[in-house]
Amino acid sequence: MRPNKLRQLLQEGKPSISTHIHATWPSILEAIGHTGLYDYVEFVAEYGPYDLHDLDNLGRAADLYNLGLMIKVDYDTHRFVAQRAIGSGFGSVLFADCHNVEEARDCILSTKPDTPEDGGTYGVGTRRFAYMGYGGGVEYVQALRDVVVMLMIEKKGAVEQLEEILALPGLDMIQWGGADYSMSIGKAGQRNDPGIKATERRVIETALKMGVQPRAEIGSADEAKYYLDLGVRHFCIGTDISILFQWWKSNGDALRKVVEQV
Numbered sequence: 001m002r003p004n005k006l007r008q009l010l011q012e013g014k015p016s017i018s019t020h021i022h023a024t025w026p027s028i029l030e031a032i033g034h035t036g037l038y039d040y041v042e043f044v045a046e047y048g049p050y051d052l053h054d055l056d057n058l059g060r061a062a063d064l065y066n067l068g069l070m071i072k073v074d075y076d077t078h079r080f081v082a083q084r085a086i087g088s089g090f091g092s093v094l095f096a097d098c099h100n101v102e103e104a105r106d107c108i109l110s111t112k113p114d115t116p117e118d119g120g121t122y123g124v125g126t127r128r129f130a131y132m133g134y135g136g137g138v139e140y141v142q143a144l145r146d147v148v149v150m151l152m153i154e155k156k157g158a159v160e161q162l163e164e165i166l167a168l169p170g171l172d173m174i175q176w177g178g179a180d181y182s183m184s185i186g187k188a189g190q191r192n193d194p195g196i197k198a199t200e201r202r203v204i205e206t207a208l209k210m211g212v213q214p215r216a217e218i219g220s221a222d223e224a225k226y227y228l229d230l231g232v233r234h235f236c237i238g239t240d241i242s243i244l245f246q247w248w249k250s251n252g253d254a255l256r257k258v259v260e261q262v
Contacts (some may be wrong), residue, residue: 002129004091004146004214005068006040010172010213015143015233020044020217021170024054026061033065040068040237045081046096047072052084056128058091070094070150075103077115079121081111086111087127092148094175099157100146101164107123107151108170113144120144146182148172150215153203154180166210204230 009016021028024043027164029132032038043050043058055071071085075097078210081094095107112120113136122144124136129143148168151158154177165171178191178200180260185194208231215234216227219242224235 006092006148007146007218018042018236019238021245022048023240024050025244026057029058029061033067039068044072046074055085055088059128076249078107083122086147087125087129089129096151096152101161104151104165105168108149108168111147111149112170124144150175152177156184162206166207166212171212173215174207175215176203
């Protein structure tokens with residue numbers, strides 16, 4: 001079984017850089033891999049259509065470039081999708097929409113091996129990451145233990161139970177979700193409201209204090225400084241669909257102005 005790249009970086013206390021994709025076309029992963037700059041890629045499965053074949057194919061493409069893979073999953077289907085993604089070669093899972101500590105615990109345990117020591121719900125499966133290791137041996141169990149678990153902190157209830165969630169065994173990282181949080185407190189669309197930004201800061205500082213690594217989602221390298229000053233060392237920059245939209249809008253506007261001047 002392949003080493004878990006993000007797990008290794010966390011163990012070594014090193015930073016990580018990633019990017020988001022909505023597309024399931026493996027060539028997008030290959031293009032990212034060609035840059036040689038990213039540690040892992042997050043497939044934002046929560047936001048677009050995909051099937052189980054796509055997960056396997058993304059896993060194969062990532063292997064070619066020693067890229068790690070993360071999947072972001074909906075809460076309602078979190079156990080099924082997380083376990084199938086892990087089986088396809090995804091080494092980390094980002095769980096969305098947890099409202100409380102009970103939901104957070106259930107998400108974490110869905111990635112953990114079904115052993116007396118771990119108490120998880122992931123059993124033995126003949127999936128891509130273990131075709132030649134079927135039987136749930138020591139390496140198989142360790143691969144599941146190495147899966148990196150990240151939770152979105154994006155609901156009012158999750159913020160209210162922040163310390164209890166951060167204390168859960170098996171939680172490695174958290175990601176602030178300002179858009180969902182602003183909606184959940186009745187301030188939809190106001191993610192940059194001073195009070196919401198203060199809550200984000202408190203979430204990050206509390207996570208670091210309790211030994212859970214926060215990750216920041218940013219749109220440009222210039223945005224990293226604020227988070228670096230807080231102690232954040234893990235970043236996810238850009239999203240394929242947003243990158244394409246911005247290029248099309250900017251260059252389409254420029255071209256139209258040139259053409260219409262003729």
